[in-house]
Amino acid sequence: METGEEFGPWLARQLKLAGKTQAELAEELGLTRAAVSAWITGRSTPRPTVMADIAASLGTDLGTVHTRTTDTQAGLPVTWYHRPGYRDGGRDLGNAAAFAFDADVQVLARETCQNSLDERLTENGRPVRVRYTLHELTGEALDAFREAILWNELFPHYSAVSELAGTQKVGRVVDAGVRDMYESGRLVLLRVDDYNASGLTGDDYGDGKFAAVVRRQLESLKSGHAAGGSYGLGKATLWATSALGLVLINSTLSVPHEGRTERRVIGRLELPWREVDGQPYAGPAWFGRPDPDSPGAEVARSWWADEETVARLHLTRESDEPGTSFLIVGAHDVASLEETASETDDEAADEEGEQDTRDIRRMHGRLVEALGRDFWAAMTGGGGRLPLLEVSVRALRNHGEVVVPETQVDPSVQQPSRTRALRAHFEGTTVDRLTEAGQVAARSIPLKLPLSGGAPGTLGTHQAVLLVTEASGDSDTPKNQVHSLRGNRMTVKRTGVPKLPVGTNPFQAVLLAGEAAGTSAPFAQEAEEFLRAAEPPEHDRWGQTEELTLRWSPSAYRRINKLTTEVNNAVRELVARPRRSGGEGGEVLRKALTVKTRPKAKAPSGPVVPTLDGLEATIGDQGEWLIAADVSIPRGDEIVPMVPVAQLDVRSGGRPRLEWAELEAVEGCEVEDGTLRFAPGARRARFRGATDVTSHPVRTALSRLVLELRAGKGE
Structure with missing residues (x-):
């Protein structure tokens, strides 16, 4: 028979739950205390005949003692524990982390799906699967659920919070949520399940993912430098999306805890300070089994629930694959409420239940839209690469009645052009220039990474990849945009x-x-850390942040600004239409006009000398000149190699020459020992450079730059 936890630790916990000592169990079994102690420490196990006596003493069946995959039902029952008010009289009128986000299902989708991506099990190479389920409860189904969560124990606390509704924001939200449930006779649940994820591992109170999510605020224990989250704020969206401030959790662990992995259950309630029957309460509450190790066995901890319990709590998972299910009780969506309020009065006269169904249909559509917009790249595979993510959304009512069938979010439908571009990159079918419909052009864009701690200089240059393709498909809106992403491939x-x-x-x-x-790109990990630090809690841009300033320097964000400038320049160059030749034109014009053309000039037979045709120059973080130059090349059989020479402009005398710290070719040429050598037949070329600050005789900000192309050795 398959067993779960080791007998000793399991028996020790059952004795705590039942309120029995080792000596009391030994006396009931007619054995010595030393025998029971040997079982608990693992030095021995009881004989099969004694197992039945242990089951009787614990008030359970023999199978539970043999398998040890769940706790006995003897002892302390599942209940709510409300944190007592602070002894110094302090009051928390809500969780500040929840105010960082709107009560919006699209924000919820972004934060929860990002968390699931970060917790994906990478060893098997498979994607993490995330399912969003909207479930509307009415009538008997609603009554049964309220009974399962011990609503009668919670109601006095909600009533106390409602009294604060006139002066306190969280109180108004909760009061509206409770009134809506009673007036409409319905409750919307939103469950987020992920599979092939790590699950909430670790102890209830120690350092681990369980405690970081359930017990603590502003703690992020993400694994890997490519993780999307870093502030520990994203989990707050779960409670922010609940009008009742209530979330239930069922986790299947990738690493056993207490010898088990399945059906680790707990609930957390977020309410403001309140007073119930003269007793002040600080705010949060937990739904679980009282911990015998806590003072007075009052603090609630997670428990290993049976299948019937998780079914009554609407937390049943579809398989034993590791991951976590979050059930948001009383889910509400501000945007959907605004759309509902704008509907005409005659629509309010629809038959009973029609309006409610329309609400969850609208929420379903907004979830699909947000997931396709923000995670299309994570859901895209190609060239032998599997997607990182699979996502679906469905809507149910009461006992499994389907309101909206399960919708698999398809990136090729949500973002057809970008999906095509990313697949072409994975499959190695990109081109240098867009010449035909459906092509994908690729260009390397440098990101110069600064040294940490504000030290002058550059750690190295990371080469980001820019992909550009024509926009096609009705859903490709808005057009002419750049989606930027890093390791977990969330936009x-x-x-x-x-x-x-x-x-x-x-x-x-x-x-x-x-x-x-x-992953093999130069300085990929360092670029991950740098860009991750440049993201705010919303993870919706790269720019100046406190972490970027503290870990690098106040001017580090300029590296990102430079990256953006390079990206925009490259995009404009790739999408520019080629100039039409003089012979092109309409048939009517060709018949109406007589055009005299000059004989085609012959290409020079001797060497031709390239000339500068354009220059962009900025001052870098360390005071160096950063230049990007365009070169025009006449037609000819032989192109003279040229040397770029940087000088400082002066009023009189010779111009001081600056040395190059970096000189690199962009297109149409190559750099060899400081000399530009041009590709045969090239008509244009482009190169970049950065001067060596140590060769500057004066501060860069007080000087002007002159750039020349010189033949020969540049003398």
């Missing part, structure tokens, strides 16, 4: 490209940075 930035040429064909672009550019 971080969505930005437009300014100063596009007139007549540019609609396009979509993707920037892969950090490990999204490939």
